[in-house]
Amino acid sequence: MEKKLNKRQYAYEVIRSRIIDGVYVPGQRIIIDQIAKEVGSSPIPVREAIHQLESEQLIEYKPNVGAVVHGINDDLYKETLHVLAxxxxxxxALSSKFITYEGIEKLKQYNQEMKDSLTNFELDKIGRLNRKFHNLIYSFCPNKLLLTNIQQMLDRLDTVRKSEFTFYPKRTPQSILEHEQIIESLCEEHDFRKIEELARQHKLNTLQAFNEQ
Incomplete structure (x- = not known):
């Protein structure tokens, strides 16, 4: 039983990483026998891995085709951003109760690096720094299930948009200013509701940038 579980998990990680990294693109068919050969298993663990990825909406079954990488349309993208907000x-807001002085200083550093990258037109670097900024905040969040749900949704978006700043460069200066507001709210220990509102609106502003592009 343990060996079967390990094979399923390995197949899951292989397929999932290829979807997230863009090796498998939306609409591409997943060949079960081929994956089974690569991971050294029978097709059964691969099918189980695909079922798990289907529940995460990274894969869908199409009649007469089989398992394919799930595409994401504009409506689903907008809905996902709403939930992420x-x-x-x-x-x-949960993280605000546990974040350290060192964490605050690291957030300031990431935001300054984003400013520098904007000056140098390094848009891909800005996207990575933005993710680091928010991941650092979440590292202080005690609710791990909440973080798992956030990561799954971010992964889903990453299958078609590796970085929101690659697509919305005009949004970046305002986003950096909003980061400063979030940092200030964390430093001054604003109430839970205010911090939550700031962070939620920060994500909704990305949705607005998408709607205006």
Whole structure:
């Protein structure tokens, strides 16, 4: 039983990482026998891994085709951002009770690096720094299930948009200013509701940038 579980998990990690990294693109068919050969298993653990990825909406079954990488349309993208705004707002507010002085200083450093990258037109670097900024905040969040749900949704978005700043460069200066507001709210220990509202609106502003592009 343990060996079967390990094979399923290995197949899951292989397929999932290829979807997230863009090796498998939306609409691409997943060949079960091929994956089974690569991971050294029978097709059964691969099918189980695909079922798990289907529940995460990274894969879908199509009639007469089989398992394919799930595409994400504009409506689903908007819906995902709405949910992320709620989850990320709450996670940021929870983190505010536990974040350290060192954590605050690291947030300031990431935001300054984003400013420098903007000056140098390093848009891909800005996207990575933005993710680091928010991940650092969440590292102080005690609700691990909440963080798992956030990561799953971010992964889903990453299958088609590796970095929101690659697509919305005009949004970046305002986002950096909003980061400063979030940092200030964490430093001054604003009340839970205010921090949650700031972080939630930060994500909703990304949605607005998408709607205006």
């Amino acid at each position: 709620l989850l990320e707002g709450y996670a940021t």
